[in-house]
Amino acid sequence: MTDPHRTDAVDADGDVDPLSVDEAARTGNAVIDNVEEVIVGHHDEIEHVLTALLADGHVLVEDVPGVGKTMLARAVSRSIDCSFNRVQFTPDLLPSDITGVNVFNQKTREFEFQRGPVFANLVLGDEINRAPPKTQSALLEAMEERQVTVDGETRALPDPFTVVATQNTVEGNRTYELPMAEVDRFMKKIRLGYPDHEEETRMLDRVVGGHPIEDLTSVTNVGTVRRARATVSNVTVNEPIRAYASRLSGYTRENAALGVSPRGTIALLRAAQARAVLDGRDYVIPDDVQAEAPTVLSHRIRAESGTTADGEPTVSKALDTVPVE
């Protein structure tokens, strides 16, 4: 097999030797520091992307164009030395444009599978809400299943496989809003936002005369990331933490039109595990849960039925109200 990613994916099945917590923390923080060389003023968001990566989740970035979404994804991929693909979603994008197609090879007289852009460790789906639902669902299926099926043949995606999808919130009339069921598949939704004046100045200082991304070197590799992921899944989540997460979700169900699904609660704990590792701990503390809750839970909540307002206020109220025990 010529595809290194594929081989990795098969290897990853089960028995990857986990890193020690300290090593995993060091690796994770090294990536964060490295990305910060390029992205100015978004430490927290970078951390969120990295916890999603370590927790085997996907990230939805909702923002206006031009704030560095693509740059963030590229910087992460370069830092961990993994394959990276970018798909610009447009209204005429077809599912096969994402997954790939079987092409007839005149020489061999056989059909040959041409892999689509989804075959990469890190996939950036730009303006995902501009593509029609069928195309969206092709990506979402790949995200969920970690495999694609073309013409009846199923092909596994590389491991790690993380999608960073962006949503354009500006031109609302030319978009297909993602249904809640699909939004639920993203582990977290973050916003980058505009940099403040000082940050923007610093950013311009770096960018003018050659973008620093070109000089960014890797600080780790895909194999190490896989091992760090194994570390994350071994992190202890004790009963008080599980109960706390459940209380938080329960609160949102009681105080919003649509509350957090059990899948959301699971995602919250997984993200918290990753955060614990970044903090050098092999157990989750309430602070981890609290740090992850806004990004993990907000987009799964409909504050009021019939609106698109998300649950950020609900989550922040839940964090203030639900007692930590």
Place this chain on the structure above:
Amino acid sequence: MSTRSIGEGVPGVADGIDVYPLLALAGVLTLTGSYVAVLHDLARVVGDSSMLVPVVAASVVGAVALSRSIGERTALWLGLVIAALGYGYYLLVTPGGLGVLITATDRIISDAVALLTGYSVLRMTKAHIWSLGFAPAPVFLSWYLALRRRWALSVAAGGVALLVLVLTGDAGIEVTLTGVVGAVVAVGFGELSRRDGSIFEADVLIVLVVLMAVVSLWAPAVGGDSGNPLFLVPGAGASGPGGLAESTDRMTIQGETGLSPQVRFTVESDRSEYWRVATYNRFTGREWIRSGTTSEYDGELAGPPGPSEEVEQRVTVETPMRAVPAAASPVALKGEATSSARVTDHGGLITGERLSEGTTYTVRSEVVTASSGELRIAGTDYPEFVTQRDYTQLPDDTPDRVGERTAGIVEGADNPYDKAVAIEQWLERNKEYSLEVSRPDGNIADAFLFEMDAGYCTYYATAMTAMLREEGIPARMVTGYTPGQRVDDDEYVVRGLDAHAWVEVYFPDYGWVRFDPTPSDDRVSAEQSTVQQARQDDIDGVDTASSEGEPLTTTETSTSRSSPVDSTSFNGTGASTRSDNLPQLGGVDRASEDDNTTGGDTVTSTTATTGPDDEAPGSGGSLPDPPSPETVGWSLLVGIGLAAGAHRTGVTERTYGFVRLYWQGARGTPEEDVERAAERLDTLLAKEYRERRSGETRRQYVTALSLAGLDDRADRVARLHERARYGDGVSREEADEAVRLVDALVRERTPVVRRLVD
């Protein structure tokens, strides 16, 4: 949190009915019941309780009727008017009449003070009228206020009534407790219904009510419970026109009693006589009370109206005593006891101070010498002063069978004298003499007649008096001493064991005549054996110089009235007071202090070996007595009061907080220890900075406080706690470290404890 949650929801609402006001009303009812019961008891003893219940009921009805129609101020005035009318009515029926209000205001005030310092209402003249006048005002006010849901004020009105009765000593512990519980219930549930609040908010009132109850119970004990009420006006209690306050005595009938062989006094007298000390006219069923006033002795007293013989006695006190023993009826007193002597309404002599050893006095008495024939025809034309002084009074609840039994005994006797003799003989023959009896419940006379086979003189005398009264014959209870040991022709040595109780019956134109229903032989032999025993044991004070070695011949053994009346053993005392303030003769009142609790034949003395030792109660047992129900009840009540007070002043919270802060508690697993240490840290930080907010993790909390100057140790504890609770646990050393760190933090922040511990 917890107190709030009680107030939430639908407090006290069951099936759509608000339960709290009903419970509060039940409390008011209980409180009312408590003091009305006391008043009813008072009225019952004096003889007429039939009017009280209608009066109380009318007050309640009035309160119900007016609760919506008149304002509270008007109601208060109305209550005061009712109280004034009640008192006025009482004054009207007492000898002085309403004029007392003008002529003896100071005495009224003095009487009020005396009442409130333990002067029983029972000793007042016309106590039943008093209770009738007393009841309506508090009943009306408390029910009026209760129906307007002014619970605290309602309880205050009722509580004052109960308090007065507690202060006079008429309300017993059980009744008081019941009333207090009613008050607490009323206020507690009343406040609950009013504010929809928590019962914990009623703590102030609980404290006050308990305090009131405890203080009120104390006040009589301090002020002088038995016969030592505080009189503000010197000489009050004397024959003031108001006649409310009467320096009286009461005699509770006891159970088993013993014999004191010590010599009380010696008498030089030509005649062997019974030495009278006290007379009692009012019978409550359980005790005897002397009502009426006393006055200073100022010269000769009136003797019996009929034929009498003069007897001169010279008494020497051998053991200090508060009594002036004298043969009935004394007419003149000379000697050292004269200055302190007082005369009762019943013609008896008492003394205001204790007569010390060696005191001598001379009494001249006029002893009735009417023959039985004369007494048989004396008739029943009793003078007014006899009919007015409760000499035929019996408690309302005296069972009918007493009268029926008496009627059977006196059948065939057609005059008071024969009836008295019949009763006397019947008692002597049908009841055994014994000092070892347990005091029965209820009416003593009834119990002695129907339930007891044996008793001592008090029981005999009580039963005989009650039986005579059933027949409408004026009779009274008398205590004193039998003649004692005759050591010379005219000298008698009287010991404590010679104390005795007998009966005096009034005969028109002759006066008070003594009857003694107690069989003398048994009594005398019991006395003699005790003296012998005491002599063998070399007990001090058993003999005087003259009685030492003398054989114990009793001077008078025949106590039976059935002997011819003109025999020398007969003693009659007359009393024919014509004016209220000039008793002419009577008995000697007030037993010597050692004896005054029983007035029985014989009296337990602390210095003497009394009675048969082997039969003394508890002589074989060494177990302490279990606490009485009263003690337990009071302890509970005081406990509730203290708890409420502690709750009010926040002592519980503070104590709890203190314990939470300092007490690490028993060591458990390392994780438990760390958790406990973290709790203590929380408590400490909450006290010093602020409480940890809901939703705030301990790490955030400590971090936030570190900006305010908290050092790393707290952070360390928080980290250890995280690991213990959320992680894989901590080691023993780490747990100890956490405890140590918190200990250090706590000590630093509490200088006093630091000084103690370091």
